Amino acid sequence: MSDAALIDGKATAEALRARIAAAVATLPEPPGLAVVLVGEDPASQVYVRNKARQTHEAGMRSFEHRLPVTTSQGELLDLVARLNADPAVDGILVQLPLPSRIDANAVIEAIDPAKDVDGFHPMNTGRLAAGLPGLVPCTPLGCLMLARSVRPDLSGLEAVVVGRSNIVGKPMAQLLLAESCTVTIAHSRTRDLAEVCRRADILVAAVGRPRMIEGSWIKPGAVVIDVGINRVAAPDLGEGKTRLVGDVDFAGARERAGAITPVPGGVGPMTIACLLRNTLQAACRRRGWAAPDL
Numbered sequence: 473m474s475d476a477a478l479i480d481g482k483a484t485a486e487a488l489r490a491r492i493a494a495a496v497a498t499l500p501e502p503p504g505l506a507v508v509l510v511g512e513d514p515a516s517q518v519y520v521r522n523k524a525r526q527t528h529e530a531g532m533r534s535f536e537h538r539l540p541v542t543t544s545q546g547e548l549l550d551l552v553a554r555l556n557a558d559p560a561v562d563g564i565l566v567q568l569p570l571p572s573r574i575d576a577n578a579v580i581e582a583i584d585p586a587k588d589v590d591g592f593h594p595m596n597t598g599r600l601a602a603g604l605p606g607l608v609p610c611t612p613l614g615c616l617m618l619a620r621s622v623r624p625d626l627s628g629l630e631a632v633v634v635g636r637s638n639i640v641g642k643p644m645a646q647l648l649l650a651e652s653c654t655v656t657i658a659h660s661r662t663r664d665l666a667e668v669c670r671r672a673d674i675l676v677a678a679v680g681r682p683r684m685i686e687g688s689w690i691k692p693g694a695v696v697i698d699v700g701i702n703r704v705a706a707p708d709l710g711e712g713k714t715r716l717v718g719d720v721d722f723a724g725a726r727e728r729a730g731a732i733t734p735v736p737g738g739v740g741p742m743t744i745a746c747l748l749r750n751t752l753q754a755a756c757r758r759r760g761w762a763a764p765d766l
């Protein structure tokens with residue numbers, strides 16, 4: 473079999489952001505997104521900076537709140553309450569991970585579900601599970617868009633999601649179920665994971681372990697969506713150098729898959745594009761504007 477087609481997340485995200493910017497330009501006022509960062513985690517700082525830049529580029533207002541690592545849970549909850557009450561703020565995102573002293577679930581539950589552009593509030597995850605409209609977590613939404621860019625009709629396909637996090641694995645499974653896939657959620661205790669993966673027409677890897685999914689686990693022709701972003705040592709590039717790799721052994725999987733997302737340049741860029749989409753959607757719902765068809 474020839475090499476799998478590459479699913480270009482960077483280009484797909486760029487095109488989505490352009491459609492969002494065009495839709496925002498037609499609105500009476502720009503939507504506003506508040507992003508809260510607690511601490512100085514280097515990767516989170518980069519993501520928050522990119523979110524602010526892309527929010528501006530889409531014609532929206534960006535409100536950045538950078539809090540010291542010493543911030544208490546009470547102080548963070550106070551800020552969330554102020555953002556909930558601020559009419560200029562349509563979307564609120566608290567960057568994860570939070571320092572371990574802070575209960576992330578308590579913070580997520582404090583966000584007004586109508587402004588929860590991460591889609592993590594139990595009200596939104598519940599609505600997703602019930603098949604009701606709501607705000608959908610950005611990374612799984614991006615994964616679904618990428619899968620549908622190469623297989624527009626997923627109905628009846630076997631989908632395997634490796635990983636059961638609240639942020640990716642569980643909502644991903646719900647989205648695939650809504651597309652009428654037969655869905656299996658696999659995880660660290662799944663027996664014979666290789667054999668489970670080999671059933672997958674659509675394989676979504678979200679385990680956070682570099683190159684854990686081997687090429688021989690891929691069903692020939694499958695669509696492989698790699699959510700992992702793992703920084704590993706790359707001595708071939710020079711002493712102390714690193715590179716990003718996914719949860720899938722890309723070289724091995726590419727020999728068998730029909731289509732595959734690269735890392736970087738696959739799912740990652742879609743996460744921020746879908747955040748902008750959710751912010752636009754939240755603004756339209758809150759302010760009674762017609763929702764654009766993206």
Ligand SMILES: Nc1nc2c(c(=O)[nH]1)N[C@@H](CN(C=O)c1ccc(C(=O)N[C@@H](CCC(=O)O)C(=O)O)cc1)CN2
Pocket residue numbers: 519565566567568569590610611701716735736737738739740741742743744
């Ligand atoms: N509140 C949230 N926190 C976190 C989320 C989230 O969706 N909501 N997701 C991740 C981080 N994240 C966005 O916040 C994110 C991760 C990766 C990328 C991205 O574009 N990655 C690039 C590579 C970037 C690099 O060079 O390091 C890629 O894959 O091509 C964007 C956003 C955890 N926290």
